[in-house]
Amino acid sequence: DGGITQSPKYLFRKEGQNVTLSCEQNLNHDAMYWYRQDPGQGLRLIYYSQIVNDFQKGDIAEGYSVSREKKESFPLTVTSAQKNPTAFYLCASSLGGGNTGELFFGEGSRLTVL
Amino acid sequence: GDSVTQMEGPVTLSEEAFLTINCTYTATGYPSLFWYVQYPGEGLQLLLKATKADDKGSNKGFEATYRKETTSFHLEKGSVQVSDSAVYFCALSDNPGGYNKLIFGAGTRLAVHP
Numbered sequence: 065d066g067g068i069t070q071s072p073k074y075l076f077r078k079e080g081q082n083v084t085l086s087c088e089q090n091l092n093h094d095a096m097y098w099y100r101q102d103p104g105q106g107l108r109l110i111y112y113s114q115i116v117n118d119f120q121k122g123d124i125a126e127g128y129s130v131s132r133e134k135k136e137s138f139p140l141t142v143t144s145a146q147k148n149p150t151a152f153y154l155c156a157s158s159l160g161g162g163n164t165g166e167l168f169f170g171e172g173s174r175l176t177v178l
Numbered sequence: 179g180d181s182v183t184q185m186e187g188p189v190t191l192s193e194e195a196f197l198t199i200n201c202t203y204t205a206t207g208y209p210s211l212f213w214y215v216q217y218p219g220e221g222l223q224l225l226l227k228a229t230k231a232d233d234k235g236s237n238k239g240f241e242a243t244y245r246k247e248t249t250s251f252h253l254e255k256g257s258v259q260v261s262d263s264a265v266y267f268c269a270l271s272d273n274p275g276g277y278n279k280l281i282f283g284a285g286t287r288l289a290v291h292p
Contacts, residue, residue, distance in 0.1 A: 099282075104285075105284060106283055106285050107222075107280075109279060109280075112279060154221055154222065156221075166212070166224050166227065167224070167280055169221035169222045169223070170221050171219075171221045172219075172221050
């Protein structure tokens with residue numbers, strides 16, 4: 065079945081460590097996104113990528129990095145510079161330009177800093 | 179900038195009750211509007227959408243009408259079920275026809291009791 069796969073589902077990190085969250089899609093979508101979800105705050109955009117080898121900062125990019133070397137993959141690295149990394153991270157994808165805004169989401173990765 | 183405001187939750191209802199979740203938006207252009215639903219422990223799924231004024235989106239018994247004059251997109255269902263218990267997010271796309279940087283509301287948790 066087509067969809068978005070995020071891994072791991074749960075991740076624990078010690079302070080000072082970098083961690084990488086995986087996001088893979090087989091929907092042949094051009095655009096991919098990373099959102100962060102905190103209780104009571106909805107979703108906030110971290111980074112997005114419209115095409116391979118190109119990505120843009122979202123509203124809360126500080127302390128995060130991404131790469132887009134393949135169309136299917138958009139990994140997110142949470143660096144030690146991110147001061148409050150404990151959150152639920154959601155990856156999404158969409159068709160390229162001309163569509164009406166539907167995003168397809170993965171099931172999320174919950175990161176806890178110990 | 180563009181924004182979405184939802185009614186605060188949680189909303190607690192008995193089965194078969196009528197549901198309304200209010201959503202208003204601020205946008206400089208003519209956004210597309212969406213309702214997404216998040217079931218416990220999962221990512222978000224598109225519930226319904228409307229792309230222009232007076233459009234009504236509907237799915238699974240839920241409805242919402244794009245009201246440009248009141249900048250609203252309230253979600254309604256005539257008879258809720260326990261299985262509708264979830265978090266509901268209102269969102270807008272500020273670049274319809276382009277790449278979709280959705281702006282989300284904070285979410286409204288719905289709990290339906292038998």
